[in-house]
Amino acid sequence: MxxxxxxxxxxxxxxxxxxxxxxxxxxxxxxxxxxxxxxxxxxxxxxxxxxxxxxxxxGLIDAHVHVSRNGREAVSELLKRDRDRLVLEGVESVRNILRSGTTAVRDVGTLHYIEMSLRWAIDAGHIPGPRMRTSGKFLAITGGHAFLTDGPEEFRKAAREQIRAGADTIKLMATGGAATPGQDVQASQMSADEIRAAVEAAHAMNRPVAAHCHGAEGIKNCLLAGVDSIEHGTFLDEETADLMLARGKSLVLTLAVANVDVSKLSATARADADRLMRVRGQLRERMRETVALARAKGVLVGAGTDAGGNPLAPHDFSMAGELETLVAYGFPPLEALTAATKNNARILRWEQELGTxxxxxxxxxxxxxxxxxxxxxxxxxxxxxxxxxxxxxx
Ligand SMILES: [Zn+2]
The missing domain is CATH 2.30.40.10 (Urease, subunit C, domain 1)
Structure with missing residues (x-):
């Protein structure tokens, strides 16, 4: 003892x-x-x-992370690398996550299902790392924010394929995103039918669905279709906040990822970062309103780092950065800690074991x-x- x-x-x-x-x-x-x-x-x-x-x-919980990417280089660079190297780098990432005080994470988008291998190695005691929930590949329309699939039947099948691969959450890319060049973050990319098909397939297997959403219309489509957590939620408004509350759904904020010091980046990361920072700058100011609205309404707010999501988001005290930003945007420290522990445990469906x-x-x-x-x-x-x-x- x-x-x-x-x-x-x-x-x-x-x-x-x-x-x-x-x-x-x-x-x-x-x-x-x-x-x-x-x-x-x-x-x-x-x-x-x-x-x-x-x-x-x-132990802190990160409700939105990508452990298979190092967060220092563009995904296009990482995709050129062989899987072994990415796995070994992932070993370093999960170790850094754990030693900075984050003891559980939810991975919301993989490269080569590396997070499944890391989870196995962690649970087997081979390497140090946090407890993990995983979602496999994120599902998106062709030409969307990621690359995969079209039409309700394909989404249904893709959701089931992720579950077969070991996913315990299904991740959808419901609107445009900042990480893919040429995207309009407001665009509602997936149709209501496509979202509903993926949700049905996930819920039938008792898996929650997390959806990347910036625009309000995309948030609304997702909530009406039964999505369990809205990721980012940049353009949350009165209507969608009320809907979220009425349906008992949650909002996973990822704030710090927009606030990284670009001057510290390597030259290769810089080009992608410059483009990202232009989009992020626009999103950042809106996020302050969203945070205030969510808090005033009493929406269940979770905290995620989006570490690994782009070259501005390394796995190094990333939850600390997220908590600092949440407080800078108006959360009292105690409430921010609750979001990163108890609330996140609920969002990960791990509240019987973790979070308090x-x-x-x-x-x-x-x-x-x-x-x-x-x-x-x-x-x-x-x-x-x-x-x-x-x-x-x-
Ligand atoms: Zn992400």
Missing amino acids: ILIHNGTVIDGTGAEPRARTSLLIEGERIRWIGPADAAPARQQETTLVDATDKYVIP LEPGKLADLVILNADPVADISNVRQVSAVFKGGSQVTA
Whole structure:
């Protein structure tokens, strides 16, 4: 057993931080949480982790990431590389994700199903990395934001193929996107019939559907067709926010990806980045309105990094950057932490096991050297990461 003793615990439920609190881990689960002076008597085999002057939060969850891409180079460059090299680079990416305090992710778009291999290696204990939900290839119309398929029957089949490949979420590209040249982000690319066919196929296999959407019409089409989470959601408006709320659907914000310092990029990444930044600049201002609207309406908001989604999004403390941006856009730090833990666990359909620090749940947690509620950037001050009750030594 492990006793994490006398820290300030922020449990992820949205409750105020609790000072002088201890947490007992037995095996891979949390067994007890309570006041430090009421901690269960230590047995000989209990390891003590002194958390005095430290802060304990649930492991962060990234609801929107692409682990098979390094986030430093354009996808067109990565596609020229052989799979082995991409896999080995992916090993580095998942290690960086875990050691920066993110203990679970949802991958929403693969290259060569690399995330399935990484997930297997992580779960088998061969390499360090976060727990993973996966979605395989994203489904998009020919000429859309990705390349695959057309018509309801093809979408139905494509969704089933991803599930056969190991996907536990289906990812749709419902509107244009910034990462593909020549796209109008407002365009509603998939037809309502196509969205519905993919949703039916996914739901029949008990898989949720996540849809990349910028324009409001695309968001509306997706919500009406039964899509479970709207990714990005840039042009969310009153109508679509109300619809989201009424149907119990969620919004996964990806804010930081638009705010990267282009001057730090390599020359090869620069060309793609310059183009991206023009589109991103337009989206960024609108995102502030969307964040405020979603919060005012009480929409279930999740947080994603979109790390790996383009050359501006490396896998290095990417959730910290996302949390910082969420706070800069108006979320109080405690609410931002709840979005990145409890809310994301719900969106990943993992809330029985993850997302909050409560007895019975998996002991995925991060010990920080400084208070993240006083300054959200303190999520970068990682002292230790535990996944399933084991300290990460990545
Ligand atoms: Zn993405």
